[in-house]
Amino acid sequence: MEFDVTTSVNPDDLEKVVSVAKSFGGNDEDIKAIRAYIKNELTELGDNRILFLMNLQEHGTVGSVQLILKNANSDKDLANSNDVAHIHALQINKAFHRMGLATKLMNKLELKAKEMGIRKLTLGVDGDNRKAISLYDKLGYFNLKVAEGREKDIPLFYKYKKIS
Numbered sequence: 219m220e221f222d223v224t225t226s227v228n229p230d231d232l233e234k235v236v237s238v239a240k241s242f243g244g245n246d247e248d249i250k251a252i253r254a255y256i257k258n259e260l261t262e263l264g265d266n267r268i269l270f271l272m273n274l275q276e277h278g279t280v281g282s283v284q285l286i287l288k289n290a291n292s293d294k295d296l297a298n299s300n301d302v303a304h305i306h307a308l309q310i311n312k313a314f315h316r317m318g319l320a321t322k323l324m325n326k327l328e329l330k331a332k333e334m335g336i337r338k339l340t341l342g343v344d345g346d347n348r349k350a351i352s353l354y355d356k357l358g359y360f361n362l363k364v365a366e367g368r369e370k371d372i373p374l375f376y377k378y379k380k381i382s
């Protein structure tokens with residue numbers, strides 16, 4: 219499958235990210251809330267965040283992920299403006315799951331991060347997100363720490379990978 223991965227610091231790319239989120243369903247209100255949430259995150263593009271977009275030749279944007287450089291939950295273990303950065307909001311259009319696209323997108327992100335002098339990548343994953351945990355295990359991410367999750371009884375696992 220022909221694809222490319224572009225990096226963006228352009229807030230106008232919001233709709234490309236929303237189009238991927240829409241593939242998971244939800245009514246107009248849900249999508250409105252998701253759009254507002256992502257729009258707010260993208261105000262930090264260029265300063266604190268880089269957006270990676272995965273594009274397929276025939277389909278346009280089918281995946282996205284952010285790299286947070288300076289401030290991730292005000293936790294210096296997660297991003298430190300220097301050599302530690304935090305991966306956030308990885309998503310692949312539902313119609314294109316299990317085709318190896320997330321793996322390829324993450325590989326590109328890791329390569330770019332390395333070029334930027336980042337030596338350690340971190341990420342957070344909900345304790346019940348079996349698919350993502352399996353993906354991160356395969357990509358070589360190790361457990362960093364456990365925090366309280368968004369939902370009661372579902373912890374948030376922080377993971378890391380050394381890329382230097």
Ligand SMILES: CC(C)(COP(=O)(O)OP(=O)(O)OC[C@H]1O[C@@H](n2cnc3c(N)ncnc32)[C@H](O)[C@@H]1OP(=O)(O)O)[C@@H](O)C(=O)NCCC(=O)NCCS
Pocket residue numbers: 307308309310311314315316317318319320321322342343344347348349350352353354356
């Ligand atoms: C998690 C997600 C990004 C994976 O994307 P993907 O393109 O389907 O992943 P890949 O095809 O590269 O799969 C790589 C590995 O992930 C794991 N995986 C992916 N989908 C899986 C599934 N349905 N069941 C179990 N493991 C799965 C497997 O280990 C898989 O390797 P394998 O196919 O050799 O068994 C995708 O399911 C998604 O967008 N989920 C919703 C958003 C999300 O949860 N993001 C993560 C936030 S932390």
